[in-house]
Amino acid sequence: MANFSRRQLARYACKQLLAENKQVIPELASYLHETKRTKEAELLIKDIQVALESKGTVVAEVSSKHKLDDSIKKEIETMLKKHHDTSNVIIDECIDPDLLGGVKICTASEEFDNSLRKKLERLKTMKV
């Protein structure tokens, strides 16, 4: 089996995803399994996100303590569109009780952590 670099795989997956081919994800998973590169899965996802962002599709992982309602999701989407100057934003919502409150938004290129956990950490770093 040919050995492709992570970037090559990310570019390919990006192209397929933009072409609405959702089959590419299990294909990649089986490829990583076959080539015994499952440890690279996280990095590959990041690379795919970067590739999508470069093509104008921002994938944002939005973490919060409670499930976000639609109005908040809409606000976050608008904010990201404005910020990245794009029209296509995919929000990947996840619940993280450890955040205590607030929201953490991670895109391929940036991270906005406005969670209460982060604020408490900032408070702790004020120690001298």
Add this chain to the structure above:
Amino acid sequence: MLKNVMYFASAEAGEKSDLLGSLGIDVRLLIFQCIAFLVLLFLLSKYAFPVLAKMIEDREKTINSSIKAAHEAEKNAEKTQGKVASLLKEARKQADDIIVNAKVEASKIVENADKKSIERAERMIGDAEAQITRNVADAKKALRNETIELVASATEIVVGKTVNDSLDKRIIKSAVEEVEA
């Protein structure tokens, strides 16, 4: 006239010899003893007296020289006593000077020691004050850090219990607004 004198003398002598004989004195023996005495006197004056006289003279000289030496010694002693007195006076003066100088030196030393002690004490006080300031600053830091830690922990506990859905929504909204701004 001379004949008369001789006559009377011999008569006198005859009278005297008779007188001496009546006293039990042998004139011839007396004359012999006189001669022996004179011979002895001569011999003594010839041989013994000069030696004795010389001895006496030497002794006298020795005594005189001793007396002279004693006088000189006395004079010297007087002179020496005078010198000793003046030396003692000088020594006393020097001793007084030395004592005065020593007192001045001692006072100077005490003054310097006092000055050094004061300086050392001031330095020690300064160091102690600096140390106290550092300790206070450290204590303040430690207190601040501990307070922050406590506040953070307390906030974490309170927030974990009090942040409900609606409050979280408000927090998220303001967070998004913050990012937009």
